[in-house]
Amino acid sequence: MRPNLKGEGKQLAQEIIELRRWFHQFPEVSGEEFETSKKIQQKLDEYQIPYTTGYAGTGVLGVIEGGSPGKTVAIRADMDALPITEEANLSFASKIEGKMHACGHDAHVAMLLGAARLLSDVKDQLHGKVLFVFQPSEEITPNGGAGPMMDDQVFAEHTPDVIFAQHVWPDLPVGQIGVRPGPMMGASDRFKVEIEGAGGHASMPHQTVDAIIVANTVINNLQTIVSRNVNPVDATVLTIGRIEGGYRYNVVADKVTFEGTIRTFKNETKQMVKDRFFSIVHGVTESMGAKATIEYYDGYPATVNDEKWAQRVKNTAIELLGIDSTPIIEPCLGGEDFSRFLLKYPGAYFWLGTAVPGVEKQKPLHDPKFMLNEEAIPLGMELMAQTAVDTLYDLQAEENSSHAKPLLKKVANYK
Template identity: 40%
Template structure:
């Protein structure tokens, strides 16, 4: 089936217009509910794989709605199920749970009560939105031709949560998956949901340099690991500027460099850590190969040795082209065509990519920025917040996309 035929199915089936209006109206009906929930989660943040009170609160809300669920191995992950009026496809909607090791510096009435922990990435909004979507889908349950699964995932900030849930069978029987991330860099009322790369890979590496220590007054008697490491840092910058197609966004960042013991001793070793990011899986494979060559040859030039340890941690998030057609149509229904953004890429990462390696799906970026509401700070900042209007938009998008996907033929 081509994309034009798929789009016409989505737009012109008569009964969809009725559900479309219901979903918009219901999302507005539950807006205050979602705001209250988001503020509760914001006030009580919990770190990765420690989201016990958070999970308990979500289970309480699901119990009130009469939605059955099961827990994951560590009792924080949740897989809830909404069965439609007949058998059909099964779609999963996913939210993350965890907060960050950040001390909040806002004046919000509902600021974090857990010192040193903060929802500085919007996961509080994700949970509230998905619970709002659960209410909407429960209300229209008799019109859903299939099954909707709700995944509440721990440990996203560590990049390991999705993999753990896949190992526990959370994707068993799932035909497709959908996720949302609210973004403060995008104005509230805008959505990016088109095909192709949305978020970058995030791989981690460690570089060890071995030299030979000596007195700082007689450096010729040793091999300076610190000078060698400094040259490696500088030479690695040519990887992006001279070895990768300039049309391919790539970042290689050295975040730490530890070397030396005293001001008058030539360092005998050095250790660096960093991250590499890109949107192209073929480019991703080449990065450690190029790094290894640069690192080893730079060290050799100084008479030292160097080793690279490289971890392929999180893959890029790349939206399926057919499913993006459904997603854009759903976004038009709940907002407008003018709300759609094209080719919005972020070099931050998301372990949602682990699900996409197993089943087809798409990931939406929902605007949450608003200067008038001081929602202007970047993610992971101690003053981060969102325009809470994004909750209603996110919940409606979850529900509308799920309904449209389950009604689409030939997928």
Template identity: 40%
Template sequence: MENKLHERLGQLLKQREEQVISWRRHLHQYPELSFQEEKTPAMIAEILRGYNLDQIRTGVGGRGVVGLLKGGKPGPTVAIRADFDALPIQDQKDVPYKSRVPGVMHACGHDAHTSGLLGLAGVLAEHRDEIPGNIAFVFQHAEEENPGGAIAMVEDGALDGVDAIFGAHLWSSCPVGHVWIAPGPIMANVDDFAIEIQGRGGHGAVPQETVDSIVIGSQIVANLQTIASRNISPIDSVVVTVGTFNAGDNNNVIADSCRMTGTVRSFSPEVRDRAEQRLKEIVEGTAAMLGGTAKVEYSRGYPAVVNTPAEAEMVRTAAIAVCGEQRVEWMTPTMGGEDFSYYLEKVPGAFVFIGAGNPEVGASYPHHHPRFDIDERAMLISAEVLGRSALLYMEQQK
């Protein structure tokens, strides 16, 4: 008796490995920044057209691409998502496929996400008669830059008729061949803030005649840490980071004004609301206490990525079939952010981390590093885990 499609998926993908690697290396050499992608979505659409899909939409939510494959048997519609934007970083790797675009590189693996999903789409299109349902291949632009491409794609109908969605991120800190997954929140709410402090400048020798904006700012940095230590339950999690602090032009001049920017990360809506409230109160109160004034601009970014339990378990089952039980771990949530969250607010689904690290091939640098790279074997692992997850969802909905 012939094995079912999900049992043959790895073998079928292996036959496309050379092509998948070629696509990835091409994209790596010609990266495009968020909201500036032109050639990448055009390439994706061209490849999808070669698969004779039932529907291909371009310009979804701006620059996204969605291809729909109708299976030969009735069943639900499952979406699988990949992103394809790059970052404003100079590629410092010494490899043949190094970025040819000055100051721009794929430093987060999105080129590999897209190439792996293109390979999976080709395999599934060849065996559509065996698929009990439909599969939407969602290729998303602008994951790296708020407001991101996901929310615009959802608003433009990328998930219309979709019952569940799965997505993956290749992860260089996780060894190739390993998989991290968990139910519930796995990535954080991502909020940003900017603080403008106004004091009264003057000569550094007569501080009594001034209101020192640097002293105010320094006190604010310290006081903001009480949000985590005194305003949020120790059972919950929150991070408040001041990332920039700019003030002053001369060593003997007390700065008239100061500007700071930073980020707040959390998981629950309640903690998110409380952190924003306290940040504003602390900033304004501290400035007033020291004789100055302060204004806060607070911007909410991506919401938390929250995997639905049933779909997370499906991914775990699929990953065990691909990698073995010893290499599939329940992950600890990360304070990083991802706009895959917008899809999960619309339909059930799960986001999984696929190991792509391997020092032997130079894949040992963190994401967003100028020497970031992956073990390219991870692309087929990711594609198989996602494909098996989609097929398992369809089987369980019968």
């Protein structure tokens, strides 16, 4: 009989919320998740769930084997915090100066541990395996932690047939889930450009090549990529987030540096924008007598959901949370390292509504005042656990169906 986990998260809610608060108080940034990893291992030991460690440094893989053989489903949570000083007025605010779980990864880890506990209680009823992937370094694009985990053979012994991940989402209320087929999150490239001109006295600009003027012209021309080169139906963002140059009011600057990001969904759009970026930067600077040095980083690819498994998440959410729990959503151009898992394994990425009630404008992810509604935590662990259960049963049904077809054909031909 297929386990039904609806409501089962309530009995674990306080424990998992307290666990989330512990992670929140002791955030660790990308590549430094040592105590986080130890805490995860401690809880897996307590739940008697076997695991292996050391993937991408601090990553952990927990494994539950069901009572019957079958396929394998993986669920992933990211572990790392951000180098942000917390400004949220919480009793369990970060105790580590300059570091904060401003993207909800503390809740992701806690909910995955809660899902593991729920599934451990019903493992004898499962057909196959469930993998619990605790991933470090999601926030450190372009390298991330997903690729290094796979390089370290995280799935060498247990290979997932399907993989899922969820992310807390302040734009949705508790009880709603965001999921769709196709793109969910964008490709996230980064760049840094140094413009080198020729400095001099502000009163004699004819003797100089003003790097500030050149940089300004380059930046203005870069905006035409989105407005004039990209098909209007293909979402693209090109943002300059930082610029630095100059010495004082009466000196023409010889160097300017600016940095930014490019976000796209389609690979062909990403490549076209990248090509135009290089062409404009070099073309404009050379035409103005300056030169440019470009550092360009191909970041995370777009996070693209498999239609079949996005529908599975939606169906499970409706069964757990009701018919109105899966509103129509638009994708987001934020970057997500889970995309690298989806390049190798089919699956889906979805959002868990965590809006704080009574707040007219929710603080976004990565904000120093970001908060989430902890009432979503038991729902999140139930959804992850039930999605894993339902997927294993879907895969088992497919397996049985494929085995039955040759037998039916043989019987039909028997005289």
